[in-house]
Amino acid sequence: MDQQPRGRGRGVPAQNVWTTRTETHSRSTNTGRQLSTNKQSIKDIPRSTRKFEEACAQIKASVDKHVAKLTEELSDSGSEEDETNNDNSIISTVLNLYGKSSTELGKIEQVLKDSLRSGTSVCLICIASVKKSDFIWSCTKCYCSLHLTCIQRWAKDSIYFQTEAASDQLAPGQLVDPRKFNWCCPKCRAEYPQTAIPTTYYCYCLKTQEPRFDPWLVPHSCGSKCEKLLQPGCKHTCLLLCHPGPCPPCPQTVSVTCFCAKSPVETRRCSSQTWSCGKKCSKLLPCKEHKCEVICHSGICPPCPKKSSQNCLCGSKKEERPCHSIEFQCDKVCGKMLDCGHHRCETICHAGKCATCPLALPRTCPCGKKAVTVACTVEVGGCGDTCGKLLECGIHECAERCHKGKCGTCWQMRVQSCRCGLKKKELPCYKEFQCETKCKHIKDCRRHPCNRKCCTGSCPPCDQVCNRPLGCKNHKCTSRCHQGPCYPCDRTVDITCSCGRTKITVPCGREKQTKPPKCSLPCTKPPDCHHESRTKHVCHAGSCPPCKQTCLKVSERCGHICKAPCHTSVLVQVAAPTQQRAGPWEPEQAPKMEIRKLPCPPCPVPVPVTCLGEHETADWPCHLSVPSSCGRPCGRELYCTNHTCMKPCHVVSVNPRNCQQCEEVCSKNRPEGCTHPCGRGKCHPGPCPTCTKLIKHSCHCGLNPQLLRCNELSDSSAPGSIPSREQLLSCKDRCPKLLPCKHRCPLSCHSGDCASQLDCVTPVHVSCPCKRIKKSMACNVRSKQPAISCDDICRRKKDQELKLKEEKERAQREEEERVNRIELEQFQRKFDKRRNKDRRRPDETSAPPSRPIQFYVLVVAVILVAIIMAFMWSRV
Numbered sequence: 001m002d003q004q005p006r007g008r009g010r011g012v013p014a015q016n017v018w019t020t021r022t023e024t025h026s027r028s029t030n031t032g033r034q035l036s037t038n039k040q041s042i043k044d045i046p047r048s049t050r051k052f053e054e055a056c057a058q059i060k061a062s063v064d065k066h067v068a069k070l071t072e073e074l075s076d077s078g079s080e081e082d083e084t085n086n087d088n089s090i091i092s093t094v095l096n097l098y099g100k101s102s103t104e105l106g107k108i109e110q111v112l113k114d115s116l117r118s119g120t121s122v123c124l125i126c127i128a129s130v131k132k133s134d135f136i137w138s139c140t141k142c143y144c145s146l147h148l149t150c151i152q153r154w155a156k157d158s159i160y161f162q163t164e165a166a167s168d169q170l171a172p173g174q175l176v177d178p179r180k181f182n183w184c185c186p187k188c189r190a191e192y193p194q195t196a197i198p199t200t201y202y203c204y205c206l207k208t209q210e211p212r213f214d215p216w217l218v219p220h221s222c223g224s225k226c227e228k229l230l231q232p233g234c235k236h237t238c239l240l241l242c243h244p245g246p247c248p249p250c251p252q253t254v255s256v257t258c259f260c261a262k263s264p265v266e267t268r269r270c271s272s273q274t275w276s277c278g279k280k281c282s283k284l285l286p287c288k289e290h291k292c293e294v295i296c297h298s299g300i301c302p303p304c305p306k307k308s309s310q311n312c313l314c315g316s317k318k319e320e321r322p323c324h325s326i327e328f329q330c331d332k333v334c335g336k337m338l339d340c341g342h343h344r345c346e347t348i349c350h351a352g353k354c355a356t357c358p359l360a361l362p363r364t365c366p367c368g369k370k371a372v373t374v375a376c377t378v379e380v381g382g383c384g385d386t387c388g389k390l391l392e393c394g395i396h397e398c399a400e401r402c403h404k405g406k407c408g409t410c411w412q413m414r415v416q417s418c419r420c421g422l423k424k425k426e427l428p429c430y431k432e433f434q435c436e437t438k439c440k441h442i443k444d445c446r447r448h449p450c451n452r453k454c455c456t457g458s459c460p461p462c463d464q465v466c467n468r469p470l471g472c473k474n475h476k477c478t479s480r481c482h483q484g485p486c487y488p489c490d491r492t493v494d495i496t497c498s499c500g501r502t503k504i505t506v507p508c509g510r511e512k513q514t515k516p517p518k519c520s521l522p523c524t525k526p527p528d529c530h531h532e533s534r535t536k537h538v539c540h541a542g543s544c545p546p547c548k549q550t551c552l553k554v555s556e557r558c559g560h561i562c563k564a565p566c567h568t569s570v571l572v573q574v575a576a577p578t579q580q581r582a583g584p585w586e587p588e589q590a591p592k593m594e595i596r597k598l599p600c601p602p603c604p605v606p607v608p609v610t611c612l613g614e615h616e617t618a619d620w621p622c623h624l625s626v627p628s629s630c631g632r633p634c635g636r637e638l639y640c641t642n643h644t645c646m647k648p649c650h651v652v653s654v655n656p657r658n659c660q661q662c663e664e665v666c667s668k669n670r671p672e673g674c675t676h677p678c679g680r681g682k683c684h685p686g687p688c689p690t691c692t693k694l695i696k697h698s699c700h701c702g703l704n705p706q707l708l709r710c711n712e713l714s715d716s717s718a719p720g721s722i723p724s725r726e727q728l729l730s731c732k733d734r735c736p737k738l739l740p741c742k743h744r745c746p747l748s749c750h751s752g753d754c755a756s757q758l759d760c761v762t763p764v765h766v767s768c769p770c771k772r773i774k775k776s777m778a779c780n781v782r783s784k785q786p787a788i789s790c791d792d793i794c795r796r797k798k799d800q801e802l803k804l805k806e807e808k809e810r811a812q813r814e815e816e817e818r819v820n821r822i823e824l825e826q827f828q829r830k831f832d833k834r835r836n837k838d839r840r841r842p843d844e845t846s847a848p849p850s851r852p853i854q855f856y857v858l859v860v861a862v863i864l865v866a867i868i869m870a871f872m873w874s875r876v
Contacts, residue, residue, distance in 0.1 A: 111143070111245030112218060124186045124485070125150035132219035135201035135210070142188035143245045145220070148201050155183040155197045161446065161483070168441045169457040186485065205242040218243055234270045260296040274298060287323045313351040327351075340376045367402040393429045419456045445481035472509025499524050499539045516541050528595075529568035546570065553600060558622045560605040567598040613649035638662045640683040671714035697729060701749045704731035726751055741779050758784075770794045816871060820864055827860065 121130040123146050130136060135148040146154075162181040182191040203211040208222035217223045218241070226238035230250045238247040249271030257265050258277035268275065281292035285304045292301040303324035310321045312330040321328060334345040338357045345354040359376035365383040372380055382402035389398045391410040398407040410429040417424050418435040425433050439455030442448070445462040452459065466477035472489040479487065489508040496503040497519035504517040519539035527534045529547045537545065547566035554561055574592045606619030611630035618630075634645035636652060636659055645659035652658065666678035668688055678688040691710040698705050708728060735745035737754050743762045745754040760779040767774040768788045775788065790798075 108240070108243065108245055108248050112243060121145050123147045123150055125154050133213045136220055137198040137201075138204060138220075138244065139185045139188060139190065141190035142185060144185065144187040145244065146186070148198060151186075151198060154186060155192070155194075158183040158484075159194060165442070165444060165446070169459060189487075203242050204244050207242075217241075220244070230271075234273075236270055258296050259298045262296070285324070287326065290323060312349050314349040316349070342377055365402050366404045369402070391429075396429060419454045422454075443481070444483060446483045447481055470509075472507070474508055497539050498541050502539065529566050531566065531568075551600060555600060555603055558603050558605070560603050560622055562600040562603070563605075564601050567600070569595050570598050572596045572598070611649050612651045615649055634659060639685070641685045642666075642668065642683050671711075673714050674710050676710060699729050699731040699749050700726075700751045701731065701733070701736055703733065703736065703749075706731070743779060768794065770798065772797075813872070816868070820868065824860065824864060831856070 122128065123130050124144065125146055128147075130145050130147065136145045137148050137151045138145050159178055159181050163176055163178040166176045166181075179194060182193055183197070184191050201210045202208065203220060203222040205222065205224070205226045205228060207224065207227075211220060211222045213219060214223065221242040221244075224242055226240050226242055226247060228238045228247055230236050230238060230247055234250050234252075236250045236252045239251065240248065250269065252270040253267050254270050254273050255265045255267050256273045256275075257263055258275055260277065260279065260281050260283070262279060262282075263277040266275075276296040279296055281294050281296055281301060283292045283301050284290075285292055285301055287304045287308075289308070290304050290306055293305075294302060303322065306323045307320045308323045309318060310326065310328065311318050312328055314330065314332065314334060316332055317330040329349040332349055334347050334350060334354060336345045336354050337343075338345055338354055340357040340360055343357050343359065347354070357376045362371055362373045363380050364371045365380060367383065367385065367387045367389065369385055369388075370383040374380065382404075385402055387398035387400050387402055387407060389407050390396075391398060391407055393410045395414075396410050396412055400407070412429045413426055414429055415424050415426050416431075416433040418433050418437075420435065420437060420439070422437055423433075423435045427433055434454040436453055439450035439452050439457075439459060441450045441455070441457070441459050443450055443459050443462040445464075445466075448462050448464060450459040462481040464481045466479050466481045466486060468477050468486055469475075470477055470486055470489040472491075475489055475491060477486040491508040492505045493508050493511045494503045494505055495511055495514055495516055497516050499519060499521060501521050502517050502519035504514075506514045521539050523534065523537050523539050523544060525534070525544050527547065528544075530553075531547060531549050534544060535548055547569065549566050551562040551564050551566055551568075571593050572595070574594045602624075603622035605622045607622050607625040608617050609620045609625050609627060610617045611632075612627055613630065613632070613634055615630055615632050615635065629649040632649050634647050634650060634652070636645045637643075638645060638659060638661070640662040643662050643664060647660050650658075662683050664683050666680060666683045666688065668678065670676070670678075670688070671691070674691050676691050676693055678684075679691070680689065691714070693710045694707055695710055695713065696705050697708055697713065706729060713725065713728065729751070731749045733749050735747050735749060735754060737745045739745060739754060739757055739760055741757045741760055741762075743760050746759060746761070747755055758780045762779045763776055764779050764782055765774060765776050766782055766788055768790045770790050772794050773788055773791070777785070
């Protein structure tokens with residue numbers, strides 16, 4: 001805990017030390033790796049270089065040892081104060097019940113963030129960090145958190161020093177009551193009584209003793225509602241969870257009206273319940289003539305600002321005066337004759353009747369021992385007795401006779417002590433005795449002696465200037481010399497942005513830790529490239545970003561405008577000079593960054609370029625615009641006039657043409673139906689010779705093959721040729737195919753579809769539907785005539801057959817009815833026998849039947865009818 005502040009005091013940040021050591025460690029590691037790689041050639045290394053590498057290895061071992069030790073120390077110190085990763089969730093939990101915008105909670109949010117961040121809170125007494133698990137005391141005025149033991153020691157020391165200072169100023173033998181002294185906060189100097197010296201560690205809301213640290217709560221918080229009375233006295237309590245710093249404004253709502261009570265009642269936040277409606281007050285002022293013209297305000301109305309003509313109390317003077325001062329007195333003495341008729345009124349400007357003459361009232365002699373009542377014109381003289389008034393010394397009385405005016409000086413001699421009580425001397429009573437002894441007591445500043453001659457012990461406060469350096473390290477304390485630490489510097493410093501047009505004001509001493517403000521105004525730095533102005537961007541710290549405008553320079557080689565991004569001023573990495581280090585203590589030289597002017601990149605403007613074989617014209621970048629082969633085949637016609645040159649794109653000469661020679665076989669299209677190759681073999685110009693080879697070809701019906709020459713068959717395919725292809729391929733026999741009527745085609749061997757059914761003359765037999773009438777006719781005639789219908793004889797024969805069928809069905813139904821009737825009679829007999837048997841039982845002779853017999857008969861009849869109908873339905 002003590003090492004960390006001392007490290008900060010030396011001005012060496014722990015992070016920089018760690019970075020430097022890590023870099024040294026990495027350099028040493030690289031050196032050791034190089035030594036292990038070059039073991040084979042170690043004999044060839046010079047002796048000086050070998051010693052240098054050995055020194056580097058030793059430094060590496062030392063750095064590794066030191067880094068391991070430092071890592072262990074940092075891990076131990078870091079384990080005591082782990083940072084929480086849920087700061088935002090903790091803050092939102094604390095402010096959850098407040099229910100107001102973050103603009104009104106800005107101060108409390110900043111206090112919460114500082115309390116959650118390690119190292120931000122420092123005890124002003126021991127100058128050490130206040131950790132999250134330490135016992136603390138928080139000031140109720142400035143909310144500064146201090147160690148509990150530190151504030152206890154501070155309070156006791158403060159009371160002790162005050163008691164000692166008071167004891168030095170008292171006379172010997174006198175005692176000082178130490179209970180009357182108070183102690184103060186080290187930061188805000190707020191005074192506390194001795195009874196308020198903290199003895200127990202409480203949370204911020206003072207409801208829980210020694211709260212345990214919880215990483216999900218604000219440090220030193222109990223996690224319950226704060227419930228402190230809000231200020232100034234609105235009778236509501238704080239809704240936040242136990243928190244450091246001041247309570248936020250009251251978020252409760254109340255129904256209030258404005259200051260002048262003219263506006264209707266509104267529901268407003270309790271913290272802003274006093275409000276102005278913006279209208280004129282219009283209340284009658286004390287002058288009873290004018291109304292208040294101030295905008296709706298709190299408190300009593302201001303005095304009337306208007307003027308009016310007013311008379312003084314005596315009425316002798318009239319002037320324009322503020323309307324609110326109704327009565328005023330002029331400088332004129334009244335001067336009226338009093339009732340006594342001898343004296344005039346000496347009162348300055350008054351109203352009403354003058355008072356009674358003061359000389360006519362009861363008066364006393366100059367010493368006040370004798371009272372008389374005489375006329376106002378008679379003067380009261382002395383009574384002749386001794387004056388007896390106490391002189392200015394406060395010890396002796398006046399020894400003269402009763403007299404008018406002031407008593408004289410006391411000349412009596414007496415032994416007087418000086419103010420400090422060290423010496424005595426006999427002097428006239430009116431003189432004050434002061435010795436020349438200088439006071440050696442220390443003043444209240446506890447730094448300078450009093451040095452006042454004959455001091456009474458109540459030394460005056462030190463009037464010298466403190467002149468000690470303040471915490472800001474920039475100024476000195478201008479207050480009078482005092483005890484304890486100085487007040488914080490009350491000056492402010494303006495921190496400006498790069499352009500100086502935006503600034504923020506911070507307390508003096510924080511200008512080094514405060515970042516420059518963010519400026520939304522445009523940057524005003526001049527461009528460092530060839531452009532007249534930079535691209536508009538906001539003000540910033542450091543150098544401007546690289547120019548992103550187009551170069552727009554004209555190229556001297558091709559005359560095109562450069563459209564690349566600006567490259568006049570570009571940050572380029574420059575390799576460090578390769579120089580051998582003088583020793584292992586020298587760091588390796590890292591590459592540097594320099595701003596340089598780069599040449600324009602190759603011109604990318606598209607330029608039309610024709611290939612060598614003049615196949616195409618394509619756009620190429622200007623710096624690559626040279627004719628070249630496009631890679632396509634040449635494509636020019638060869639001597640055979642059938643093929644093209646397949647050589648890659650090349651320059652073609654006219655006489656002689658340097659294209660390739662055709663070496664392929666003739667591939668011209670053969671006549672239709674010819675499958676034989678060309679008789680000339682190689683590819684040739686002009687038509688191919690006639691093919692005379694014999695081919696075997698089947699006829700149209702496929703029964704008889706035909707031997708024909710290839711050219712005859714191909715020539716017969718042409719329209720209008722004699723003989724035609726149809727005649728050459730016909731075998732002249734009858735077509736074996738069947739017509740749709742299942743008869744053979746009547747035509748001879750042919751191609752295509754056969755004849756239709758209307759041309760078929762094959763005889764067929766036709767009969768009527770009942771097969772009684774039969775006739776014979778040609779197939780094509782049957783298709784044209786309608787079908788043969790039955791005559792009257794056929795119809796009579798059909799009716800007879802139908803009657804025979806009906807008689808047979810009727811006889812079958814009667815037989816079924818007879819059988820069903822017999823079965824019903826048998827069932828009825830069985831049922832009657834069983835009923836008679838039940839009647840002969842002696843115990844049931846008197847019991848009536850449960851159901852009538854008609855019911856059972858009806859059930860049997862329904863069943864039989866259903867069976868008969870099902871049988872008839874199946875027959876139908």
